[in-house]
Amino acid sequence: MRSPTIGLEVHVQLNTASKMFCSCPVEFGASPNSRVCPVCLALPGALPVLNRQAVESAFAVALALHCQIQSFSQFHRKNYFYPDLPKGYQISQYDVPFSRNGYLMVETEQSKRRIGIIRVHMEEDTAKMMHGRSITEHATTSLLDFNRSGVPLLEVVSAPDITSAEEASAYLIEMRAILRTLGISSGNMEEGALRCDVNISLDGGTRAEVKNVNSFRSVRKALEYEIERQTALLDKGEPVVQETRHFEESSGITISGRTKEEAEDYRYFPEPDLVPLKITPQWIDAVRQGLPELPEERRRRLHEMGLFPAEATTIANAPELARFFDRTLSLYPNGKEIANWLLSEVSKTLNARNCTIDEIPLRPEDFAELLQLIHRGTISSKIGKTVISEMLATGKGAGKVVQEQALGQILDLETIRGWVREILAQNPKEREAYRQGKDTLFGFFVGQAMKRSEGKANPELLNRIVKEELDSDE
Amino acid sequence: MNPLLQRPAYEILPMLSRGELSCRELVEISLDWLSQTEDRIHSFLTQDGERALAKASALDQQRSKGEMPGPLFGLPVAVKDNLCTKGLRTTCGSRILEDFIPPYSATVIERLEQGGAVLLGKTNCDEFAMGSSTENSAFFPTRNPWDLERVPGGSSGGSAAAVASGQVFLSLGTDTGGSVRQPASFCGLCGFKPTYGRVSRYGLTAFASSLDQVGAFARNVRDCAMLLEAIAGYDPLDSTSLREPVPPYFRELENNPGSLRIGFAGDWLAMGLAPEVERTFHRALDTLRGLGFTIESISLPHSHYALPTYYLIAPAEASANLARFDGIRYGLRVPGENLKDLYQATRGQGFGAEVKRRIMLGTYALSAGYRDAFYLKAQQVRTLIRRDFEQAFGIVDLIAVPTAPSTAFRLGEKVDDPLAMYMADLFTIPISLAGLPSLSLPMGIERGLPVGLQLVGPALAESRILQVAWRFQQTTGLHDLVPPLAEASRA
Numbered sequence: 001m002r003s004p005t006i007g008l009e010v011h012v013q014l015n016t017a018s019k020m021f022c023s024c025p026v027e028f029g030a031s032p033n034s035r036v037c038p039v040c041l042a043l044p045g046a047l048p049v050l051n052r053q054a055v056e057s058a059f060a061v062a063l064a065l066h067c068q069i070q071s072f073s074q075f076h077r078k079n080y081f082y083p084d085l086p087k088g089y090q091i092s093q094y095d096v097p098f099s100r101n102g103y104l105m106v107e108t109e110q111s112k113r114r115i116g117i118i119r120v121h122m123e124e125d126t127a128k129m130m131h132g133r134s135i136t137e138h139a140t141t142s143l144l145d146f147n148r149s150g151v152p153l154l155e156v157v158s159a160p161d162i163t164s165a166e167e168a169s170a171y172l173i174e175m176r177a178i179l180r181t182l183g184i185s186s187g188n189m190e191e192g193a194l195r196c197d198v199n200i201s202l203d204g205g206t207r208a209e210v211k212n213v214n215s216f217r218s219v220r221k222a223l224e225y226e227i228e229r230q231t232a233l234l235d236k237g238e239p240v241v242q243e244t245r246h247f248e249e250s251s252g253i254t255i256s257g258r259t260k261e262e263a264e265d266y267r268y269f270p271e272p273d274l275v276p277l278k279i280t281p282q283w284i285d286a287v288r289q290g291l292p293e294l295p296e297e298r299r300r301r302l303h304e305m306g307l308f309p310a311e312a313t314t315i316a317n318a319p320e321l322a323r324f325f326d327r328t329l330s331l332y333p334n335g336k337e338i339a340n341w342l343l344s345e346v347s348k349t350l351n352a353r354n355c356t357i358d359e360i361p362l363r364p365e366d367f368a369e370l371l372q373l374i375h376r377g378t379i380s381s382k383i384g385k386t387v388i389s390e391m392l393a394t395g396k397g398a399g400k401v402v403q404e405q406a407l408g409q410i411l412d413l414e415t416i417r418g419w420v421r422e423i424l425a426q427n428p429k430e431r432e433a434y435r436q437g438k439d440t441l442f443g444f445f446v447g448q449a450m451k452r453s454e455g456k457a458n459p460e461l462l463n464r465i466v467k468e469e470l471d472s473d474e
Numbered sequence: 475m476n477p478l479l480q481r482p483a484y485e486i487l488p489m490l491s492r493g494e495l496s497c498r499e500l501v502e503i504s505l506d507w508l509s510q511t512e513d514r515i516h517s518f519l520t521q522d523g524e525r526a527l528a529k530a531s532a533l534d535q536q537r538s539k540g541e542m543p544g545p546l547f548g549l550p551v552a553v554k555d556n557l558c559t560k561g562l563r564t565t566c567g568s569r570i571l572e573d574f575i576p577p578y579s580a581t582v583i584e585r586l587e588q589g590g591a592v593l594l595g596k597t598n599c600d601e602f603a604m605g606s607s608t609e610n611s612a613f614f615p616t617r618n619p620w621d622l623e624r625v626p627g628g629s630s631g632g633s634a635a636a637v638a639s640g641q642v643f644l645s646l647g648t649d650t651g652g653s654v655r656q657p658a659s660f661c662g663l664c665g666f667k668p669t670y671g672r673v674s675r676y677g678l679t680a681f682a683s684s685l686d687q688v689g690a691f692a693r694n695v696r697d698c699a700m701l702l703e704a705i706a707g708y709d710p711l712d713s714t715s716l717r718e719p720v721p722p723y724f725r726e727l728e729n730n731p732g733s734l735r736i737g738f739a740g741d742w743l744a745m746g747l748a749p750e751v752e753r754t755f756h757r758a759l760d761t762l763r764g765l766g767f768t769i770e771s772i773s774l775p776h777s778h779y780a781l782p783t784y785y786l787i788a789p790a791e792a793s794a795n796l797a798r799f800d801g802i803r804y805g806l807r808v809p810g811e812n813l814k815d816l817y818q819a820t821r822g823q824g825f826g827a828e829v830k831r832r833i834m835l836g837t838y839a840l841s842a843g844y845r846d847a848f849y850l851k852a853q854q855v856r857t858l859i860r861r862d863f864e865q866a867f868g869i870v871d872l873i874a875v876p877t878a879p880s881t882a883f884r885l886g887e888k889v890d891d892p893l894a895m896y897m898a899d900l901f902t903i904p905i906s907l908a909g910l911p912s913l914s915l916p917m918g919i920e921r922g923l924p925v926g927l928q929l930v931g932p933a934l935a936e937s938r939i940l941q942v943a944w945r946f947q948q949t950t951g952l953h954d955l956v957p958p959l960a961e962a963s964r965a
Contacts, residue, residue, distance in 0.1 A: 088797020267840035272684035
């Protein structure tokens, strides 16, 4: 089998308050062309002003990817005509990107490898173009929504270090986890907040670029298809054409776009409307100080706490879950137990409601209280499940639920003893059998007594009393 | 012509502020004169008399309420049509923007408004400021008030002609390679191109972003200082605008600039100069000597390469700046079979020959395989030109040079010869490439046509330039010149 060489170009939409070069809000789902101004519509005379928050978000990503941040950086104009590009050029970075030479650790079932990052640079998004038939049905029309025009983008270019479709997928998942942990992007591929172009070649072949790969699944499928296609070509002794291909979501195949000969000449030149960016070590340090714990570190910490790798990954890769975990941990210092409850009962609800933990009425304080109630024996684990589902449904605190529904365990020895005696009295045959040596009936008595208590008897006390009462028979 | 219109703005301003003359009255007089002269001069692409009168009345009311009058209170002004004016058509002298009404105003327009100026309209210019005669306007040429058979210069020819003919007291132009200074020279005015970044470019339709500056036209240095002071200063909407505070140019005008050394570059004169211009220039140097300044010879050896350098950098930037006129969002749209057709038809019909020529030049200069030899080389030469000036300003305090190689030429004389037209900016372009402040002011009248002198300073030396220029004008009397058109009408 010919081994593939894969590089990924990832575009990340930043969730800054305003756009890259104007003060229009970055807002998804706003009514079309309602978040626009002279700058992002490219009216005559409008000028760009660089968004500081976008630059700092870019620094954060570069630092998380272990990149070197340059002390001097510049924007360039990338010239081409298309209706979604209002200025007729995109403000981007060319030969002086603000950061280079980093890496991302990528783990698959087979390996854990360092994938190089060649560069991270800043640019602006285009408008959104939608094609459809006009109401007259004579001609097709295209509609443009400039709300997206000028939204800050980062382009992250990996080295051609990736060797399988699985690894490419793992790279993207790790990238998304970092972006979400930094809080600078939703990283949502389906919504276009994370977009991916794929470069792939096989041993002895030339490279093809696949554009428009817009889900994790598609990246895998596109790569698998390309490996198959290029292998077949090379096996037949035919060359792989260096070209841009497009991935078709519906059919799962890639189709030929433009070849290298037809490649556009973008006529890059320095953007004269922006002054070069001078980046001081102090500025970078300030951003570095504000960086949160990154997914890799966080996974390690959780693992050391006794969580299984899968548990650690699930929590570490979802920043809101990790935040919830850590807040609970500060109140109830048993990570393993927190994870058990979080990833079972709570996750079930999250999945059922298709939402994140920030969107349900469960507070870490209440969650920690629940775990404490179980730990202290006020309620059993079983009752705990009832309590948490009530908490998730109503947003009430654990203590309040227990109190309201009288779910607290009964610790009163005489009450429990009363129930036990009642059960023993009702089952003389079994009692006799036990005395004859049928020890397995012990559980039967405990179960019956627990039922009698409506599940509220403290299991340890119940056990002890059943034993005492049975033993007194001898 | 009402003699009020020939008086300096700095004399009219106190009359307006004190209420001796109402803003409404003055605007009516100006509009009346405008209507009498406009069919001969064609300074304006769009007049806005109605709103001007309303604004004047509003100003009068403000004054009667005792509100503090702004620095340009009630003065009728005009602005070049490549500056965006909210709700008022802004064509840039191009068919492609023939019906374009901006939803916002340029920063300089807002500053004029806040200063109390009354905008009478938008003035004619070469299409997208590309030209030196205003003949590249897609609509009509403007005539020089000194000789209606001659051009007013360009590209801000309309703004220059409007002030020279007395239609307005002050106007704004824009200067990329000489488009304020050269028409000022041709029309007998002061035309100031400030240091790059001194005045906001926000709302100025970009031609060549690294060179464009808004400039001021006036009939004397004092008025010019007043206008410049009103529009200069940092603008957060323009990343290239300078944060340095603006000195009080108007108040500092009477300050003694001291015994300055003024440089004169002999090698420039060798680049080609009409004899009458050279003669006048030497007389001007004598005047400066007489004022106590020392004249010293300096060398600016790379200026010879300024013209080709400029004609690579400016078109390169223009090729990108004009890409937004694509028929998609605003302006002219000529339908086509497909997207490419639409682009070609729109831009093919919307742009004039000179604009297309420069877009092609610029696109070529930036193309793969040519970029290094043309665009990058030009940037390197630009650095050398800039260094020439830095070195020169180590020796002298100002540089004096003629504004243009000739006086106003005849309409049609150079329209078919782009190179000859480009030569009209021979002495203004090197200064633009260096981003330096430069004022053109009249240094003589030769055969009935004004001749302009440029005073060039180091970055942010606007005040020094104005002080020297003011002394020069007081000595020579070459201020508030009245062209024959206005003179004849007075009779």
